[in-house]
Amino acid sequence: MEKRVAVLPGDGIGPEVMAEAVRVLEVVGRRFNHTFHTEYGLIGGAAIDEKNNPLPKETIELCESSDAILLGAVGGPKWDQNPSELRPEKGLLAIRKHFDLFANLRPVAAVPSLIHASPLKEEIVKEVDMLIVRELTGGLYFGKPSRHTDQSAVDTLVYTREEIERIVDKGFELARLRKGKVTSVDKANVLESSKLWRKIVEEKKVDYPDIEVEHQLVDSAAMKLITNPSVFDVIITENMFGDILSDEASVITGSLGLLPSASVRSDGLGLYEPVHGSAPDVAGQGVANPAAAILSVAMMLKYSFGLETEAAAVEKAVNTVFEEGHFTADLAGKDQRALSTKEWTDKIVDELDLQFVSN
Numbered sequence: 473m474e475k476r477v478a479v480l481p482g483d484g485i486g487p488e489v490m491a492e493a494v495r496v497l498e499v500v501g502r503r504f505n506h507t508f509h510t511e512y513g514l515i516g517g518a519a520i521d522e523k524n525n526p527l528p529k530e531t532i533e534l535c536e537s538s539d540a541i542l543l544g545a546v547g548g549p550k551w552d553q554n555p556s557e558l559r560p561e562k563g564l565l566a567i568r569k570h571f572d573l574f575a576n577l578r579p580v581a582a583v584p585s586l587i588h589a590s591p592l593k594e595e596i597v598k599e600v601d602m603l604i605v606r607e608l609t610g611g612l613y614f615g616k617p618s619r620h621t622d623q624s625a626v627d628t629l630v631y632t633r634e635e636i637e638r639i640v641d642k643g644f645e646l647a648r649l650r651k652g653k654v655t656s657v658d659k660a661n662v663l664e665s666s667k668l669w670r671k672i673v674e675e676k677k678v679d680y681p682d683i684e685v686e687h688q689l690v691d692s693a694a695m696k697l698i699t700n701p702s703v704f705d706v707i708i709t710e711n712m713f714g715d716i717l718s719d720e721a722s723v724i725t726g727s728l729g730l731l732p733s734a735s736v737r738s739d740g741l742g743l744y745e746p747v748h749g750s751a752p753d754v755a756g757q758g759v760a761n762p763a764a765a766i767l768s769v770a771m772m773l774k775y776s777f778g779l780e781t782e783a784a785a786v787e788k789a790v791n792t793v794f795e796e797g798h799f800t801a802d803l804a805g806k807d808q809r810a811l812s813t814k815e816w817t818d819k820i821v822d823e824l825d826l827q828f829v830s831n
C-alpha cells in the first residue's frame with residue numbers, strides 16, 4: 473500500500489512526540505511492505521511565527537493532497553497573549569472545521585501493567601474500556617457571537633439537528649462494534665442545546681434497538697467517571713463536555729500522555745492526534761511520553777488505511793514495552809529509571825522488529 477501522510481508537529485512537545493510517531497510509522501512501512509510518504513506542514517504557534525497565520529493555506533493544501541493527517545500539539549506561553557485570531561489553538565479549530573472532522577474518537581482503556589500509575593484504586597480502574605465520542609466542529613467552540621471587552625463577554629452554544637444527528641449516529645454505530653451500550657452525556661436539566669440533544673438521542677435509539685441507551689447529566693457523569701468508570705462503553709457528548717471529560721478520563725489510565733484520538737467524518741480524510749497538549753512544562757527536555765502519538769498512528773492505520781494487523785502490531789508493541797517495565801517519567805515509579813522519549817520509542821522499534829522475526 474502507498475499512502476501520503478501530512479505531518480503537522482506543532483509546538484512544545486508536539487515535534488518531540490511526532491518525530492517518534494513517524495519513526496514507528498516508518499518501521500511499520502518497512503516491516504509490512506507499505507510506503508508512507510510523510511510531508512511536513514506548519515500549524516499553531518510554529519505557523520504563526522513563520523507565516524503569521526495559525527493555519528497557513530500551504531498546510532491546508534498539503535492536507536488536501538494527503539490520505540491522512542498526523543498532528544502533534546499546538547500552543548504555548550509564547551502566544552498566550554495574542555489576539556484570538558492569532559492563537560495557535562485557532563489553527564487546530566480551523567483545521568477540524570475545514571475538513572468537517574465532526575467526530576472525535578477518544579478511547580480510554582486500562583492497561584494492566586500500568587494500574588500502579590493510576591491514582592485510583594485497582595478495583596476501580598482494572599475493567600475500564602470506554603470510547604468517548606466527542607462532537608468536534610460545533611457548540612461553544614464555534615458559535616457566534618464570540619467576543620469580549622473589559623466589561624462583558626459572550627460565547628454562543630448552538631447546535632443544529634443535523635450536527636447532533638450525525639454524531640449520535642456515529643456513536644451508536646461505534647457502540648455496535650463494542651459492548652453495545654451508549655451513555656449520552658448532556659446538561660438537559662439546564663441547557664436548551666442539551667434538550668434538543670437528548671430528544672434526538674431518544675428518536676435515534678429506535679433505529680438501534682440492539683443498543684442499550686442511558687442519559688447522564690455531565691456533572692454526575694464527571695463523578696461517575698472516577699467512582700465507577702467501568703460502567704461506560706461509548707460516551708457520546710458535545711464538544712466542550714467531551715474535551716473536559718476526556719482529560720479527566722486520562723487519570724484512570726495513569727497519564728494524559730497515553731491517550732490517542734482520531735478525528736473523522738463519515739468518509740475520507742482523518743486527523744490523528746494525542747489528546748494531550750503541548751505540555752510547555754516539560755517541552756524541550758526530551759522526556760514526554762510518545763505513547764499517545766504512537767497510538768494515534770495505530771488509529772490512523774486502522775481507520776484511514778484499514779490496516780488492522782499493522783495497527784494491532786503497534787498496540788501490542790506498546791503493551792509489551794509497558795509489561796516489560798519501561799516507562800517515561802510520567803509513568804515511572806519513584807525508584808524506577810525513566811526512559812527519555814527517544815529511548816522509550818527505541819524499545820517500541822525493537823519490539824516491532826522482534827514481532828516480525830518471530831512471525
Ligand code: NAD
Pocket residue numbers: 485489544545546547548549561564728729730745746747748749750751752753754759760761762764802
Ligand atoms: P497539556 O495537555 O499540554 O499538559 C497537561 C499536563 O500533562 C502537563 O503537566 C504536562 O506536562 C502533562 N503532559 C501532557 N502530555 C504529556 C506527555 N505526552 N508526556 C508527559 N506529560 C504530559 O495541557 P495544558 O498544560 O493545559 O496546555 C498547554 C498548552 O497546550 C496550551 O497552550 C493549550 O492550549 C495546548 N493544548 C493543545 C492541545 C492540542 O494541540 N490538541 C490539547 C490540549 C492543550
Ligand code: IPM
Pocket residue numbers: 547561564565715747749
Ligand atoms: C483538545 C484541546 C483543544 C480543544 C484546544 C487546544 C483547542 O484541548 O484537543 O482536547 O479544546 O479541543
Ligand code: MN
Pocket residue numbers: 715716719747
Ligand atoms: Mn483538551
